[in-house]
Amino acid sequence: MTYLFDINMVRLLEYQGKQILRKCGIAIPAGRIGSNPDEAEQIASELNKPVVVKAQVWSTGRGKAGGIKFAYSKEETRRTAENLLGSEIKGFKVEKVLVEEKLDIDREFYIGVIVDDSYKVRSPVVIFSTRGGVDIEEVSRETPEKIARMNVDIFQGLKLYDAYYLLKSLNVESGLLRPLGEVICGVYDLFRKYDARSIEINPLILTKNGEIFAADCRFVIDDSSVPRHPELGISIARDSDKPLSGLEEIAWTIEEGDYRGVSFFAQLAPETGKEGYIGYHGIGGGGAILGVDALERQGLRIADYADTSGNPTASKVYRIVKTIFAQKNIVGYFLAGFCVANQEQWHHAHGIVKALREELKDRKGFPVVLVLAGNKEEESLQILKEGLEDLPIRLEVYGREHVYDTDFVAGRMKTLVDEYLSERRE
């Protein structure tokens, strides 16, 4: 099979989204992607007109952050690409630039299709605004009268007359109803065809020649639907606000194809950052987040967010702990089981004991705070204590008596980390 992309996330970059738009008949500006200044110059030369050079990173506000520049000659395009490529825009390294013709803009619109999963709606929602080119949230705050939305019954679909109705509610003039209506219906059809979670075009441009172009595109595939779209070449069916790091890709292999419980791992600190972070291992989403907040209140930063829930195997827990310890910058390990789970916790205990025995046998004084509560709690705490007691570490183990006392436990982590760092300085 020929894949449209080769990517490790469900969020497409602008140029990838635009490829889909073009295949489905929605006009995009002439141009293409370049990975080096030579290619950027070549594209500008072929277009032979003023261009816009756009950093391809998954972040909003690229323009304000300096990621979108105009260039009026092939030499200027080259210089602009040189400056952008390799730079960082909002924390993302720019590896590609999109070089496109500069459009002669008359008006800018916004079109988006999202999912509203609230109980009363539970359907795709089409959003259109006559004020494009700025954050739609800003438009909503400042000029709500310029936004219209429509819930779509997926069995009926979105008809052209629905789009007309939406546009008329914003007093869009008659001459634009058909071209804009066709784009709205086209975006909705794409949303359904690709099982998207959201598609946004901002801005949708009306040129002075009366043509309509998608000048930007944010396209997110629903991670649950990735197996239905092998043609896209998405290797990791997980939503993320950034491309996955090397360690996250490794962690994904633990999860991939093994549905025995969840083992989530997201790397939050830079891979080469200075040390001082906590290796974070939560159990259960909500409770685990409480632990993150509590550590933050103590002034501690977490290197990662890991979560093993839903009755995972001990081997899965073991592998996640090993992954956490593959981060160079951690000075403590925190198991945040801030929930009384109904899973048998001894599987967590065995996985953690095996991993910590391998990782910490030579790390004198390393701080380890463990909170584990729930089914088979007494036995599980005994496994942890007995299994780790001969390691040369700072170890504290808590059960349900502190399961709601995140500040106390985070405070203990802080104390142990301070002692450890002080000891190392001496």
Added chain:
Amino acid sequence: MAYEFNERTIKIIIDRRRCSECRTKACVKACSLYDRGILMIREGVPVLREGADAEREGTECLACEEECRLRGFNALKIEAPIAGLEEYKKAHGV
């Protein structure tokens, strides 16, 4: 000669020369308590229960290794590899 078998993603390796001296047979007890009892004792040493399909039935509980270390003769090791992790650690100086 080590006795080995696989579960779905892990390998269990038992040095059975040590097992005949073991009085506790803690691995088998652990297997019965934490897993589905796929280990049994035959002629004084642990073996897979007759008819057991370890790759399908084994729950990868890891308990036998820890119990053998604590109460037996440290004769049982479990390999649970993570593809690419060692290379990553080397590359990042971990």
